[in-house]
Amino acid sequence: MRKFQIGDRVTVKEGTSLFYTRVQTYTRGKTGVIADYRPAWVIPEDEAWGRDDGRKEPFYVVRFNQRDLWPEYKDQNDTLETEIYERWLEPAKEEAK
Amino acid sequence: MSTTHEHSLALEQGENSKFEVLEIAVRELAISRGLFSAEDHRRFTEWSEQVGPAGGSRLVAKAWVDPEFKARLLANGIEACKEVGIDWAQPTGHGAPSDYTWFYVLENTPQVHHVIVCTLCSCYPRPVLGMSPSWYRTVNYRRRIVRWPREVLSEFGLYLPPEVEIRVHDSNAKSRFMVMPMRPKGTEGWSEEQLAAIVTRDTMIGVALPSADWTATQPPSQGAS
Numbered sequence: 001m002r003k004f005q006i007g008d009r010v011t012v013k014e015g016t017s018l019f020y021t022r023v024q025t026y027t028r029g030k031t032g033v034i035a036d037y038r039p040a041w042v043i044p045e046d047e048a049w050g051r052d053d054g055r056k057e058p059f060y061v062v063r064f065n066q067r068d069l070w071p072e073y074k075d076q077n078d079t080l081e082t083e084i085y086e087r088w089l090e091p092a093k094e095e096a097k
Numbered sequence: 098m099s100t101t102h103e104h105s106l107a108l109e110q111g112e113n114s115k116f117e118v119l120e121i122a123v124r125e126l127a128i129s130r131g132l133f134s135a136e137d138h139r140r141f142t143e144w145s146e147q148v149g150p151a152g153g154s155r156l157v158a159k160a161w162v163d164p165e166f167k168a169r170l171l172a173n174g175i176e177a178c179k180e181v182g183i184d185w186a187q188p189t190g191h192g193a194p195s196d197y198t199w200f201y202v203l204e205n206t207p208q209v210h211h212v213i214v215c216t217l218c219s220c221y222p223r224p225v226l227g228m229s230p231s232w233y234r235t236v237n238y239r240r241r242i243v244r245w246p247r248e249v250l251s252e253f254g255l256y257l258p259p260e261v262e263i264r265v266h267d268s269n270a271k272s273r274f275m276v277m278p279m280r281p282k283g284t285e286g287w288s289e290e291q292l293a294a295i296v297t298r299d300t301m302i303g304v305a306l307p308s309a310d311w312t313a314t315q316p317p318s319q320g321a322s
Contacts (some may be wrong), residue, residue, distance in 0.1 A: 024216055039269055041198065041321050057271060066265075070244055077262040080243060081272035095204065 002058050002086075005085045009092035010062060012084060014018045020048035023088045032064035038083055057085045101133065112147045115239030141188075146228055150298040153225040153275055155231040156202070158293035161280045162172055170277075178225065185224045200225075203207035203264075205303075210274045212250065212303030218260045222273040226301060233302065253304040261305050276303040283309035 004010055005061035011031045012023065022044045028050025041047075066078040103228070111137060113121070123162035150223055152203045159181060160167035170177035175185050178200065185200065200222060216222065216239045221229040232238050257263060266274050278300045293314040295321045299305035311317075 022217060022268065024269060026216075038199070038270070038272065052311040062172065063264075065277065066246075073244075075259055075263070077260070078264070079262060080265040080267060085270075085271060 002037065002063040003087060004034050004060060006034050007038065010034060010060075011091070011093045012062070013088050013090055015088065019045045021045060021088070023084055024046060024082065026069060027062070027064070027084070029084065030064060030069055032062040032068065035063040035081060036061040039077070041085070043087065059083050059085045060089065062089070065081050074086055117252075130297055144188075145223070148223065148227040151228045151293070152178070152181065152183045152196060153222070153298075154293040155289075156225060156275075156295040157277050157296040158289045160202075160277060162289055170202050170206060174202050174275075175250055184222055200273050200275070202277050203266065203278050203303075204274050204277045207279070208260075209264055210257055210260060210303065211264050211265045211266060211274075212242065212246060213234060213268060213274045214239055214275060216240065217269050220268040220273060222275045225275055226298060230298065232303075253299070255305055275301050277301075278303075278307050281307050281309050288299045 007085060009031060010033070012027045012029060014029045015021070015023070017025070035097065040056045040058045042052060042054045043057050060083065061081050063079050063081045063082050064081055065076075066073040069080060124138060127133060128138070148193070156170060156178065161171050162189075166177065166180065169180075178185060203213075205211055213221075214233075219229055219234040221233065238249070243265050246265050250263070251303060252255070268274055278296065280292070281295070295307045295309065297305065297307065297311070297313040299313075300307045
């Protein structure tokens with residue numbers, strides 16, 4: 001069961017980089033929208049240690065407006081997509097109650 | 098002024114990086130244990146380094162002339178590749194020449210232009226495009242294309258109007274991406290083979306657009322086009 005659906009606005013958590021994550025620093029704390037689903041896969045924190053039987057989690061394509069990633073970005077329509085797994089996502093902060 | 102030799106942080110010519118030392122150590126261990134031979138390794142290297150972008154060109158050209166194939170390609174990239182003779186699982190049985198899990202083709206439209214990068218390392222759809230160009234792996238390209246895509250594209254000579262959305266795909270996980278450019282004007286009635294010739298590597302990375310008068314298999318003419 002997936003926690004997020006296509007169209008949901010999500011914020012990437014400001015987690016520690018102690019372990020291998022593949023979650024880019026430039027996305028941390030930034031808000032985007034779920035653009036598509038990717039199948040569940042072993043999370044990088046486990047895969048990095050060769051644990052192919054490690055914890056599996058759903059992945060998502062998250063689409064960011066470039067102006068939400070880079071304060072100085074000028075063009076309004078440009079976007080960036082990348083794939084993030086569930087533990088690094090939370091409901092968008094501006095919509096949380 | 099100091100007369101002693103001082104090492105800069107940049108690698109000296111011919112000096113091995115830590116990763117290269119690690120690769121040599123693991124390779125020599127594998128050879129000594131009989132997992133494969135030095136000749137096997139050389140052959141694999143020779144083969145993997147000659148895989149070029151021709152497979153990707155064939156995919157795009159076929160999709161341009163065959164809407165049903167295009168639909169299959171966009172729906173399941175790995176399966177559609179088999180129709181042009183590319184099996185992502187061969188020859189290692191688990192993804193070749195590097196690991197992968199899924200392959201997605203990104204269709205350019207009049208509204209959206211796609212461009213690919215891997216900011217973490219150098220992920221690239223090698224079975225269809227071969228080895229990535231050296232600039233694709235540089236920190237310069239990786240850190241700048243995600244932040245200043247329009248400026249970086251302009252350095253490749255590609256200027257897109259502001260109403261076109263530029264969508265950067267940072268290939269950070271298990272997917273590999275390739276751009277399907279739009280078929281250019283002046284190619285009406287062309288054969289699949291003729292079309293494939295103008296679908297060059299850079300157009301499938303997304304830093305260029307195909308043109309009826311340009312194929313990378315012929316030397317460029319002198320002067321401005």
